Amino acid sequence: MMMKNETSEALQHARNYETEKQSVIPDGQKPSFHVTPKIGWMNDPNGFSIYQEEVHLFFQYHPYSTKWGPMHWGHVKTKDFIKWEEMPCALAPDTAYDHGGCFSGNALAADGKHILMYTGVCGPEQVQGIAVGDGRDYEKMPGNPVIRSDALPEGSVREDFRDPKIWKEGNTYYALVGSRNAAFAGQLALFSSADIKDWQFERIFDEGGKDYGTMWECPDFFPMDGKQVLIVSPQYMRAKGLEFHNGNNSLYFVGDYEGAGKGWKRGEGRSLDYGLDFYAPQTIGTPDGRRILIGWMQSWDNYLTPEDFQWSGMMTIPRELTLANGKIRQLPVRELEHYRTGKVEYHQVPVAGEVQLTGIRGRNIDLTVTVEDGSYSVFTIKLAAGPDYETRLVYDRVRGMFTTDRTYSGGRKDLLSQRSMYVKPEGKIKIRILMDLYALEVFVNDGEQVMTSLLYTPVEVDGISFLCDSCLLGDVIKYEITAKQ
Numbered sequence: 001m002m003m004k005n006e007t008s009e010a011l012q013h014a015r016n017y018e019t020e021k022q023s024v025i026p027d028g029q030k031p032s033f034h035v036t037p038k039i040g041w042m043n044d045p046n047g048f049s050i051y052q053e054e055v056h057l058f059f060q061y062h063p064y065s066t067k068w069g070p071m072h073w074g075h076v077k078t079k080d081f082i083k084w085e086e087m088p089c090a091l092a093p094d095t096a097y098d099h100g101g102c103f104s105g106n107a108l109a110a111d112g113k114h115i116l117m118y119t120g121v122c123g124p125e126q127v128q129g130i131a132v133g134d135g136r137d138y139e140k141m142p143g144n145p146v147i148r149s150d151a152l153p154e155g156s157v158r159e160d161f162r163d164p165k166i167w168k169e170g171n172t173y174y175a176l177v178g179s180r181n182a183a184f185a186g187q188l189a190l191f192s193s194a195d196i197k198d199w200q201f202e203r204i205f206d207e208g209g210k211d212y213g214t215m216w217e218c219p220d221f222f223p224m225d226g227k228q229v230l231i232v233s234p235q236y237m238r239a240k241g242l243e244f245h246n247g248n249n250s251l252y253f254v255g256d257y258e259g260a261g262k263g264w265k266r267g268e269g270r271s272l273d274y275g276l277d278f279y280a281p282q283t284i285g286t287p288d289g290r291r292i293l294i295g296w297m298q299s300w301d302n303y304l305t306p307e308d309f310q311w312s313g314m315m316t317i318p319r320e321l322t323l324a325n326g327k328i329r330q331l332p333v334r335e336l337e338h339y340r341t342g343k344v345e346y347h348q349v350p351v352a353g354e355v356q357l358t359g360i361r362g363r364n365i366d367l368t369v370t371v372e373d374g375s376y377s378v379f380t381i382k383l384a385a386g387p388d389y390e391t392r393l394v395y396d397r398v399r400g401m402f403t404t405d406r407t408y409s410g411g412r413k414d415l416l417s418q419r420s421m422y423v424k425p426e427g428k429i430k431i432r433i434l435m436d437l438y439a440l441e442v443f444v445n446d447g448e449q450v451m452t453s454l455l456y457t458p459v460e461v462d463g464i465s466f467l468c469d470s471c472l473l474g475d476v477i478k479y480e481i482t483a484k485q
């Protein structure tokens with residue numbers, strides 16, 4: 001009985017705290033179309049799902065500080081992926097099996113209920129639990145934890161057993177849980193259940209070997225165009241050219257899946273995003289047949305949030321995924337177009353030296369620039385630029401190298417500021433840039449490659465300019481985006 005009282009107290013405390021404290025955040029400090037926490041710290045997206053015709057998104061949440069701490073689940077919902085309604089905190093770490101934190105997990109709708117599956121941390125052990133709710137309030141199941149780490153086969157590390165992805169096939173529920181083995185390789189454990197309460201270990205569904213990090217976090221697994229896609233976020237990877245980078249990565253594998261937990265064969269891993277701040281994405285399938293992804297826009301190893309902010313972390317723009325030639329393409333959800341205003345456009349603009357275009361500036365923008373094929377050597381776009389600041393997107397056509405460089409964006413720590421990807425110098429290059437104050441998402445060649453990074457340049461610094469030895473910009477089209485949350 002004691003436990004039940006404590007349970008509701010911890011959650012109620014978090015709900016009161018977030019409601020009371022969110023007013024300390026100054027107007028205009030938050031982005032306008034990206035999800036942020038009401039107050040405090042946010043990491044991974046959790047429980048991205050559709051329930052009663054609304055899209056719900058939960059997230060790793062520590063309302064009490066701007067640093068990671070005992071994890072709660074924050075909660076927002078939306079009807080169009082752009083305007084989000086803030087909901088009360090959904091889960092607090094308040095039971096014997098999750099007092100160390102309610103870690104990441106997933107959700108689905110079943111029998112009129114909204115089912116959350118998450119990882120409970122108790123001491124060194126990680127276990128899986130279920131909470132059932134109505135889209136606002138969630139109750140942890142009396143039978144929790146439903147999977148303990150002793151269900152893992154020998155050779156698996158019981159302290160690294162987290163982030164269940166739950167789905168239903170026929171009458172059976174499946175859960176893929178991130179894990180690692182004693183040889184320091186990531187793996188996924190597959191479980192099945194007829195009723196969400198009793199779970200059986202099926203098998204080690206996939207393992208990364210030596211190439212893909214030491215622990216697989218935050219799996220997602222879904223069908224696309226007759227193929228199946230597995231997303232994982234490995235820890236402690238090593239860079240392989242520009243395809244991966246050191247540390248926490250997010251990868252996808254395209255493969256074939258026979259169904260019912262059987263036969264899974266995959267191709268090689270590829271980077272989902274080449275920017276500085278992207279991790280732990282989740283996806284949903286929408287009723288109109290789209291697959292939408294959202295990720296955490298921050299890196300574990302490069303914490304940039306300014307010291308005086310009372311909130312930290314945000315999500316990417318939700319992105320529509322498509323498969324082309326076995327590779328994932330990502331573009332901002334089409335609903336964003338409803339929030340475009342103030343179109344400014346230019347065509348056939350020659351650039352030799354540095355050029356500014358009247359009306360092309362801003363920090364809440366959707367900007368597309370196409371650079372015609374040519375024999376130029378380097379093309380640069382300066383963003384959030386002023387006398388003291390700039391962030392550069394640099395395309396070195398000769399080396400086929402596209403770089404985000406935030407060295408002079410105003411950071412005060414010696415953190416990683418550059419990352420590059422190969423973009424073949426073939427024909428024209430199309431660069432779509434979303435900026436939402438500190439969020440910078442760059443979609444190259446209709447989403448063939450994406451770079452997502454944060455920059456905490458003062459919000460009034462909003463200049464944009466174009467530099468080149470000799471380029472022709474086919475189009476420069478800019479919209480303002482405002483969707484005040």
Ligand code: FRU
Nearest residue numbers: 044060071103104162217280
């Ligand atoms: C990934 C992760 C998850 C874990 C959560 C804890 O970023 O480490 O594996 O569940 O964050 O907040």
